[in-house]
Amino acid sequence: MSGSRWPSKAGLPALLAVFSSLFAAGSSAAQVPLLLWSSDGLPPLATSAEGHVTSIDQLTAYLTAALGSGPHTVLLFLQDKLSKDDFTVFGGVFGNKQDGAFQNLEAALRSSSSSVTLPALEWSGSSAVLPLLQEKLGVSPLLVDADTLSHLSINTSVSNLLLINLPYCSGSHKSCKEVLHNNDQIIGKVLSIMKSQNILYTAIYTGIQPSRVISEMSVPEQSVGRSLLQEAVTNASMPIIYRVSGSPCIMLWAEHIILTLSPSGPGIDLAKETASVEGSMCNGSYSLLHLNYSSGITLSFAMSQRLYPVSARNWFTLDSVQLQVNDSTVSFTGRRGIYAPAEYSFHCQTVRNYQDGLLVPDPKTPSQWRLDFEDFQIQGFGLANGTNFSYASDCAGFFTPGIWMGLLTSLLMLFIFVYGLHMIMQLNTMDRFDDPKGPSISVPQTE
Template identity: 20%
Template sequence: MGLRNYFLFLSFIATAVTARDYVPVLLWGEPISRDSDSSVSGLSKLGTDEFYNYLLKKVKENRPNIVLFVEENLSLEDFSWKDVDDQGAFPLLSNMSKSSEDLLFFPSVRNPYKAVRKLEKDGYSWGKYKQEMASSLPDEGIIITVKLTEPDSLEGRPDLLRSHDSEISNIYSNLQRYSPNIIGIYTGNHSSWIDADVKYSRVKRSEPEELVIETFLAPSTEPLVLMDSNKTVLIAVSKPIIFRDGSETYNLSDTTITPTVQKAKGTIALDVNFKFQNKIAEVDFFFKGSGEGDWSLAHIIVDEKKDQILVPSLEIGAPKGYSYHCSRSVMFADKDNQVTLIMNNFQVQPWVKDAKFGPSIDCVPYFSIAIWSGLFVVFILTAVLAWAIVMIMDINTMDRFDDAKGKTITIASAE
């Protein structure tokens, strides 16, 4: 039974590894050999040799140039994805393909890169794309590879594919201008539609009001620093800031102008203009000072929501000269929890000195609930152990013994 399970496990691993080698392929360009189209179905799963034989039949007559665009990861979900406006990830590539006389999509091909590489033995030369090579491109017989770059930590999968769509369109149009006899191939090295940079959802509950906090993008290590020209208020927060209005969610990562400050008696208001989707949202942070030498962030106002007041889910404040820091998600919400602003790795200080943060007061106290619980349990166990030791030490040995030959021991009631 154990040997059988072992072989089943190996079969599962082999199947999973093999499945990653099957990726979609989009092929477009001048119709070179029509007889090859009838031998291969666009809905079939092709092996490396089958796809190589198809390519060989397609290019055997005129030997067109081939430009190969390679993603590290590509899947069918990338081609079927659409946003709320019913726009896909490849608008330019779709328009370019519609104008071509020959377009074919293979949903599952094993190692297409290796299949294209095999054309070297049929007389094709191999080279990497450079912008200056377009004007000196030969008329036939060359394969040009374009490796599409991986995203940075702030770029989502749809934005990445759209940037690659623009890059593919520009490169192909540039090459086609000097070499009309050219075929384009778009594929990937591996099939992996679950990508590390795809947005995800994380749920937390803030203790005072049990509000649900949704984070749609992993926070970046690069902070967004906000400071007015007079260096009165300093805010640092990880990008992006999440602004949610009902079911709509926006990422606020860039500002349009330097933040400004408005002062009144014992209060400071920091005005920040954020950009999102060709719009500008003005966010005002209101700070109050107390006679005891403390400050607090009372609320914020978002002008985009007609002066909607958003209050923090946690009490934000510190003594003057100190900053407030929280590595957890800090949420500002209206009374109905419909409009929210979420910040990660949030640090703030009004009335700053020397344009830098002072010592920080963290939102998680030094003695957290877990530490207090542990100390309480230790105290109870210590008390029980001390009581047990005292009881053991209070045990005394007998000072009188009964002798069978002697007088019977009589214990008076007074004893």
């Protein structure tokens, strides 16, 4: 079950902060957020990882526990559209909180005995919350508003499902904020009426559909995703994984693996071929990945990790890459910067064995074969994220040639400015002047 159990004083700011962090993680499916709070208490909800999308089955299981026994009065605030963006943009998190559009909702979360938030509830064309509540409560929904509710007599000895429909905007940000603010006022009025009548209730705020649908590639739940530098997956190719007892041990991904015999020769893209990992092995200090292609080509990656006392942490290095074509074998060493902390993965846009590449040909096995990896990422240790790469250590240096040129130019201009200022400060005025009106100086002459 996805979500977090909030303490009674958490309020909407903490909720919006979580929404912001979860929005950065993203998801491949359309989602709607769901807020649930109660004046009578809710059962505990296990905390799950950020970015997890709650399924309808998981929501059903939780509502069964929350509404399973005794009569309940449920307020369903069902908005036409709702997404996490509505909270981050119009909630006042990045500006003055007094200008936020959800002030009454924030107050309700503060005053409730317990609350639950599901930042990402799966959505598949229509809202399933209303029919799910009908099934759990065994009653039909009663459509009400703040005015009719104030004159309505509610029988708390039976279950009640009160539906409050809320509109959504379709114009600019300003009009959207106004509509959401008006909806928040309606929520505040309804909750005030329930409080004045001393009725215990459970309230749910969600949307019929998302207001913003992020278009991303759908990745099946059982498939292996690719997490590169903490960015969203945008490539359909899956990494190559070597598993030991069902757990990932080595992971490699490259958009292209180009193998050519000479600079002018035709290239072979091994990334488009199917490779087996037979013959691979790994342990705590050494990993070996064998890629056996159907064309008879074999690539081997040897990695090791050890403790470096200077940094007081373990680092892994790609010691060698071996290429076997038919009966010939070529080896390359990765001594030019192919390393990363043991718990990280290594990423580089280009890894090759020519033109000052990161792979250095072994002089014992000279060859004209050219090996070129594009968008290369590898990890041989510490795969704690399961089927995803860990945080990537990139080969790109911080000081690029453009940055160096800018720094040197700035230093040169600064030197010229300081030198000129120094020369100006060294100028002195004359302390004596000739007086043209005074007597002339006579120099006596002696014969």
